[in-house]
Amino acid sequence: MKSRFFRLTIDLFVLLLGSLSLLAPFIFPKTTSPMVSQSSFPIMVSLIIILCLLILFIEAQTSLLDSKMIAFMGILIATNASLRFLENAIPGPGAISPVFFLIIISGYYFGSRIGFLMGVMTMFVSGLLTGGVGPWLPGQMISAGWVGQFSALLRPAIKKLNWQGKFGEIILLGIHGAIWGILYGVIMNLWYWPFIGALPGQGWLNDARLAINLQRYGVYYLSTSLLWDITRAVGNIVILVALTKPVLRIFDRFNRRFTFQFGFERER
């Protein structure tokens, strides 16, 4: 109980600090320093996000990871990173990506920590493989991590509704996938939006009220990203509806095999 409370506190802190750094232009708009509109802003946001990730890593690697989990996560992440390379082969518009499918399903089935690690590490490993290491990577990592982490919230809801193994489970996962398909884009735009010179009425304004900057960001998002993100959301729904059931069955089978305990571990 104590450890669950501790883990929840850490999750909330990371969520709060990560969101505050991403939402800094909205929450702290009356900055007197021109720093927000300079190149150091996205780097500082990335740095704070890296610190948030480090906190969760320390907690997860001591409470969750043993040799079985390390091997399981390593292989699952390699599989998901490979799926990222399949994006071009899979039919449909460019934004459709099978990457979020395994992140959502892992978070839903194995819990928030595995879901978070799955999202974070998939982005990191595929960043290394594609040469995509840059200031944008921490933002991608934490956003994908949140996708996995929030998927775990569906588990108790579905259990309560007694929808396990029923079509309702798939529908709820599909809705969740659609919402995060959009939210991922909304979050990813935040780290550079105040810095980039956007079109009229879409750029960040120093000294403006929260509502005005939110409105400007909304216009920016609608005109530059919404269409792309809707495609991703639809892609998530289609992939989740088509593939959830068989993949959950595979997870069922392997969960039993991966969670066995060795005799000497029980003795400890």
Add this chain to the structure above:
Amino acid sequence: MKTTPAWILWFFTILIFLLSTRNPSYILFIIIGLFFVSFRLFKQKGRDNWIKQNLIFLSSIILASSAINSLFTHSGRTILFSFPQSWPLIGGIVTLESLVYGAINGLIISALFLLFNVLNLALSIKQLTRLIPRAFYPIAMIVTISLTFFPSINQRIREIREAQMIRGNPMKKISDWLPVLAPLLVSSLEKGLILSESMTSRGFFTSKPSHKTTFPVITMIIGAFSIFSGWILSLYSYSAYIYLPLYILGVTMIFLVLNRLGKAVKTTRYHQEELRKYDMLAIVIIILVILFLSLVSIYGNLTSLNYTPYPSLVFPNIELAPFLIPLLTLLPIMLNHHDKN
């Protein structure tokens, strides 16, 4: 220059310089230097394509940035043309100064983008993985396993896909991909199971670490919050005497925790990178340049770093001391010329 410490020091020196200057001359020289370095690093085919793609991307960023700034910022004295005042937002004068200011913004983004690209070219995946601190040993292990299994999983995808296409699966709908995903997942997880058994039988990480996480996690949280608070205070232009101690406190706490956790991990040293003569030389040169610039900034006045084209455009001033950084960009080329091994 071949080893990770030399490249990382080089990378951070240029990164911090790029974040602290708005002088287009220095930034332009750094971009040219980075292109030379990437040209030298790229030995395989595809170099021309890489450089062409980067050039197109960078010029589009600079063009877009200058166009947007000049259209919507109506400041400056050198008027190029004007739009009728009745036109919403873009109505007013378009000045040379606002055009240049936008181009400088574009130059900074381009230089940052190129710098990260060069780092990706310079360091192998193995070197990048080794940058993960020892305190995150299990996480680094997950990354290593993923990178090791990635090629074989990719090969497996190709095999399953070919087998499905031979059987007449058109692979046109998303549901057609289920016969690929399901066997792929099963075979990957079987591999994971075999790996976990062999890791356990070799006594690797058989149980979760015995030390408590509460203290390190709480210290990390306080450290992260200190850095965050320092950043917010600096955004509000508080005195450096207030936000700098917060930065120092945060960095020290995080460093101490990672150091303590790292020491608790016992690791063997396999294929350790050896710091070679020219890498040592590179590190010494970079440290000397940093020290020299720090002394000059404390006792002198590096005015050329803070360039602004407003109110009227003047040619950016170039000082000898800050110009050492654009020269430093070329350091890998200079040393590689001598270091043939």
